[in-house]
Amino acid sequence: MDLSGASQAARQAFAPNWGARLGLLALALYSLYAMAQLDITWDRLLIGFGEAGRFLARMWPPNFERWELLIEGLLESIQIAVLASALGILLSLPLGLMAARNLAPTLLTAPTRAFIALCRSLHYVIVAILFVKAIGFGALAGVAALTIASMGFIAKLFAEAIEEISMKQVEAIRATGAGFGAVLLYGVLPQVASRFTGFCLYQLDSNLRNSTLVGIVGAGGIGGTLFAAFKRFDYDFVAAILLSIIALIFLAEVISARIRAAMQ
Structure with missing residues (x-):
């Protein structure tokens, strides 16, 4: 068995896909850019979670009187x-x-x-x-x-x-x-x-x-x-x-x- 050939095949099988990595990097960078453009920040998310909690509290208990x-x-x-x-x-x-x-x-x-x-x-x-x-x-x-x-x-x-x-x-x-x-x-x-x-x-x-x-x-x-x-x-x-x-x-x-x- 040719060990050098097997080693080369193993290296080719697990070779890094640089095209896919660059694509994922570009997607991540664009996502950050889009979040900045849309003003999506952690502060707004935290405020939204608090408002959502108060909103859900006002929905409970459900009212089925007008069935x-x-x-x-x-x-x-x-x-x-x-x-x-x-x-x-x-x-x-x-x-x-x-x-x-x-x-x-x-x-x-x-x-x-x-x-x-x-x-x-x-x-x-x-x-x-x-x-x-x-x-x-x-x-x-x-x-x-x-x-x-x-x-x-x-x-x-x-x-x-x-x-x-x-x-x-x-x-x-x-x-x-x-x-x-x-x-x-x-x-x-x-x-x-x-x-x-x-x-x-x-x-x-x-x-x-x-x-x-x-x-x-x-x-x-x-x-x-x-x-x-x-x-x-x-x-x-x-x-x-x-x-x-x-x-x-x-x-x-x-x-x-x-x-x-x-x-x-």
Whole structure:
């Protein structure tokens, strides 16, 4: 055995990566520069921790006396999330098919992917503000905003899942003379059904969380109740709302996990 060759290989295997070290050093220096520009100091952090402690003390104990108002807001958020998820998923099916490069021509996939990217380019809160300005306050603006967000997410993942399928099954069905609908039904959808179901469940979970936020800008849901409580300095009711939102999200997570387990 050549000891010199083994030693050289060991040195090469553990050679320092100067490019990565310089990159980390540059990141650390820029972080310090950014903190200085944004006036992020230890004094401000210590003051903030003290204020946060006093704020949390005013939130305890939570006040559930107005439980009717709380339940009304939660039910509206659930309705917004379910409607937006259903509409977004329904519209994402044709978009995903049209965006898949292995099924559709470039003349169709390019504009479809551009539209999907447009749906994903703006944060859903900004979209909610635009819809509130366009169609007024209320749940309709929240449903529209979260539908756009769902389309951008589901359609993109659906198209990528279709592009990863095995084309052998598709070609075999095409060889029988089947039409495009039969090819989709028997050659494409069975290969992506489980993944698509997982995408849909995740989007429903996401919309449940997001529906509590769009209400802050006037798009319906429990977010409006939360914002109003903040403006009234009604912090014990704020704590009740936050705990209810957390419980709702945990419940949705448990249900979606059960559904995924049942489908496996």
